[in-house]
Amino acid sequence: MSKSNLAKLKTVTVSLPFGLGSAEWEADSTQSRAAWALYVELMTRVAVQELAIDAGLVREVLNSLYTLFGTTREILREAGPNVGASRESVGGLAIAVLNQGLRPFLTKWHPMLQVWEAQRPEKTSPKEHEQQWTEEPKLRQELSKLRAELEVYAQALAKVAGVEV
Numbered sequence: 001m002s003k004s005n006l007a008k009l010k011t012v013t014v015s016l017p018f019g020l021g022s023a024e025w026e027a028d029s030t031q032s033r034a035a036w037a038l039y040v041e042l043m044t045r046v047a048v049q050e051l052a053i054d055a056g057l058v059r060e061v062l063n064s065l066y067t068l069f070g071t072t073r074e075i076l077r078e079a080g081p082n083v084g085a086s087r088e089s090v091g092g093l094a095i096a097v098l099n100q101g102l103r104p105f106l107t108k109w110h111p112m113l114q115v116w117e118a119q120r121p122e123k124t125s126p127k128e129h130e131q132q133w134t135e136e137p138k139l140r141q142e143l144s145k146l147r148a149e150l151e152v153y154a155q156a157l158a159k160v161a162g163v164e165v
Contacts, residue, residue, distance in 0.1 A: 014156035016093065017149040018101040025088035027160050034079040034090045035160035041071045042157065048150045057130055058139055059117070062110055065102055065146075072098055090160055097153050105146050109139055 010032075013024040027035070042048055045064045046056065072094050076083055083091040112135060120129040130136055158165045 010162070012160050014093075014159050015152055016087075016156065017097060017152040020087070020096055020100065023088045023093070025084075027090070028082065030079055030082040031084065031090040032161050034075055034083045034094075035157045036163065037075045037079075038072060038090070038094055039154060039157040039161055039163065041068065041075070042150065042154050048147055048154065050147070054131075057127055058109075058136065058143065059113060059126065059130065061143060062106065062113065066106060066110070068102060069098055090157070093153070093156060097150075101146070101149055101153075105142065109142070113139070 010027055011024065012027045013022060015022050045068070046061055076091050076094060079091070083089060085095065086092045087096065113130075113133075116133045116135070117126070117129070120126065124132075155165060
């Protein structure tokens with residue numbers, strides 16, 4: 001490895017979300033750029049912002065979370081194999097967050113909400129109908145826990161990207 005490539009490497013130690021522990025690795029500029037792109041995508045979504053009890057629709061949040069799959073795939077594909085796939089890489093971290101964090105949450109709540117939405121009376125607004133769902137408070141509670149884990153993920157991405165948060 002040349003001196004210029006060595007200079008581009010930086011050792012990062014990050015806490016991982018969803019009970020994955022922590023990891024340390026040498027991040028290069030490819031991983032830093034991918035981490036920044038993932039960070040921007042994550043932090044600009046309604047899914048990671050605090051959702052007050054009477055604010056917004058949980059459907060919007062679930063849709064926003066779901067789009068992270070396509071966005072993450074695109075960013076990792078564009079970054080190429082140097083972004084990594086092991087736990088000690090941005091690619092591996094992103095894949096673990098999708099598969100061990102978001103997927104279980106979405107596979108639980110998306111179909112349940114879909115069944116409830118299909119029962120909405122014609123003259124009832126989506127917001128009003130969603131608020132009448134007995135599972136809605138539990139979904140919001142679990143969403144709050146998920147958001148806390150996504151914050152850990154965002155902090156890890158920021159650290160790899162070299163961003164102060």
